[in-house]
Amino acid sequence: MDSSPHDHGDDGADSAPPAAYRSEVTLSVNGKPHTLLIDHRRVLLDLLREDLDLTGAKKGCDHGQCGACTVLVDGRRINSCLQLAVSLDGCDVLTVEGLTEGDQLHPLQRAFLDRDAFQCGYCTPGQICSAVGVLAEAAAGHPSHATGPATPPGRPVPLDAAEIRERLSGNLCRCGAYPHIVEAVQDVAP
Numbered sequence: 001m002d003s004s005p006h007d008h009g010d011d012g013a014d015s016a017p018p019a020a021y022r023s024e025v026t027l028s029v030n031g032k033p034h035t036l037l038i039d040h041r042r043v044l045l046d047l048l049r050e051d052l053d054l055t056g057a058k059k060g061c062d063h064g065q066c067g068a069c070t071v072l073v074d075g076r077r078i079n080s081c082l083q084l085a086v087s088l089d090g091c092d093v094l095t096v097e098g099l100t101e102g103d104q105l106h107p108l109q110r111a112f113l114d115r116d117a118f119q120c121g122y123c124t125p126g127q128i129c130s131a132v133g134v135l136a137e138a139a140a141g142h143p144s145h146a147t148g149p150a151t152p153p154g155r156p157v158p159l160d161a162a163e164i165r166e167r168l169s170g171n172l173c174r175c176g177a178y179p180h181i182v183e184a185v186q187d188v189a190p
Helices: 044-051 107-115 124-139 161-167 178-188
Strands: 022-029 032-039 070-073 076-079 092-094
Touching (some): 076 124, 161 178
Antiparallel strands (some): 070 076, 070 092
């Protein structure tokens, strides 16, 4: 069993909370099973970064407003800074580190590089994970606010620039690389 060496209370002290405030949770992260004893207050972002040393997801605002911490849980994109890790028992978590297969980049990772869809790169892992979710949502026929009323329900939603911008609106880029981000997603969209 993996145990968290970083069980911190609110004051950051290294003392673990009483057993009544911790639970054993098993989850799959990037295809690898982990069983951890988790403080009930611990969010997924801290578990990923501090306990599993997966630092791709970033702590931007810590309030779910910037998207830098976006990961996929059971195929759906979430803000990991808001998700209590204890609630994910049995779930599959995919981070930007899990998108590659060996040395082969995910098509979105390659498109971001080809389009120079980043500047400082801080938001890039969250942008890419969110874009993976966008592609899946559109393929499954989930409409967005930008989806035209003539789009047949339940059919794949075409991802034009307006649709991509709307779907990625929860991911902020303080450097303003939005035009290249949209182009990168368009390059991969069917």
